Each structure stands twice: as structure tokens, then as C-alpha cells.
Amino acid sequence: LYFYRTARRSARDINPKWGEQISVRYSSLPFDDQLDGSIFTVESSFFFPGLFKHHSFLASFNYQNNTGIYRNSIEIPEVSGAGNISRTTPLESTLLLRYRFPLFYPDWELSRFAYIKRFKAGFFADAENITSSGEFKSYGLELRADCNLLRFYLPN
Secondary structure (H helix, E strand, C coil): CEEEEECCCCCCCCCCCCEEEEEEEEEECCCCCCCCEEEEEEEEEEEEECCCCCCEEEEEEEEEEEEECCCCCCCCCCCCCHHHCCCCCCCCEEEEEEEEEEEECCCEEECCCEEEEEEEEEEEEEEECCCCCCEEEEEEEEEEEEEEECCCCCCC
16 A cells, blocks of 8 residues: 655755655565465655755654564665664664755766756755664765766656
8 A cells, every 4th residue: 555645846956845745565475374474564755845945854753563484574764884783673764864965967967978957965864663762773974976877868
């Protein structure tokens, strides 16, 4: 089951100004006598306008409950840098907070190899298993660029 509602955005916006995305999934093996287990996930994202024009704030809460053969499955978004974090308990929930904004629009053409359209940055703070410990596991700054390589055009 998937539901979303987002406001239309301009090309300079990083994310929609307002919006929601909610996904609910359930998987199991009802017809297999040899294997047992199920997984239930809820993913949600909420978009809000930022402090300035074209800025955005994203809050995402995700939950999963898995048993049996699905015990070690991870079907929800993990915290940033999850591969570098040692997990002592199974992943149950995550809270991802993002603030993103455009830095500048250089319109740089680097010969035939690349066209750099926009540089954008953001701050993030992520927590996992917030129902029990609620620790922020990662936080930081991100820097990204929108570019087309080898004249391959990508839509906005």
C-alpha cells in the first residue's frame, strides 16, 4: 500500500515544499511448509519548506518487524554510513532528518565530458531503534552536484 501527496515544485527546489509519502508492506511465505517468517514495514517521508527560498526539510520515520527467515532482512532506509556502524541489536526503526539547500548554479561546461548544473548542500542527523535507545547514530554535512556526463541528458 503506497500513498503520496506532494506539491508541485520548481526546477530550483531540491525537494517539494510540502508533501507526504507513506508506504506499508507485508511479506510472508504462507504456502511453504519448510520456511516460516514474515516482515512488516512502514516507511514515511514528510517534506516541509526550509528557512529560505528553495530550501527544504525532510523528516522520515521508518519501522520494520521481521520474524523467521526474514529475521536479518533490512527493508527500511538505514542511517547514513550504516556500513561503518556496528549494530548490536536488530534494526527496528529509523528517524532520518535532512535539511537541503542549493549553494550555487555555475552552469559549467567541461568540454564534452561534463556539464555541472548545480551544487547543493545539506545537513543530516539520523537515529536508529528510536523506540528503545533513540541514539543519533550519524550526523553531518553533505555536498552534491547535479551534472550531465558525456552529454547524456537527465530530466529534472
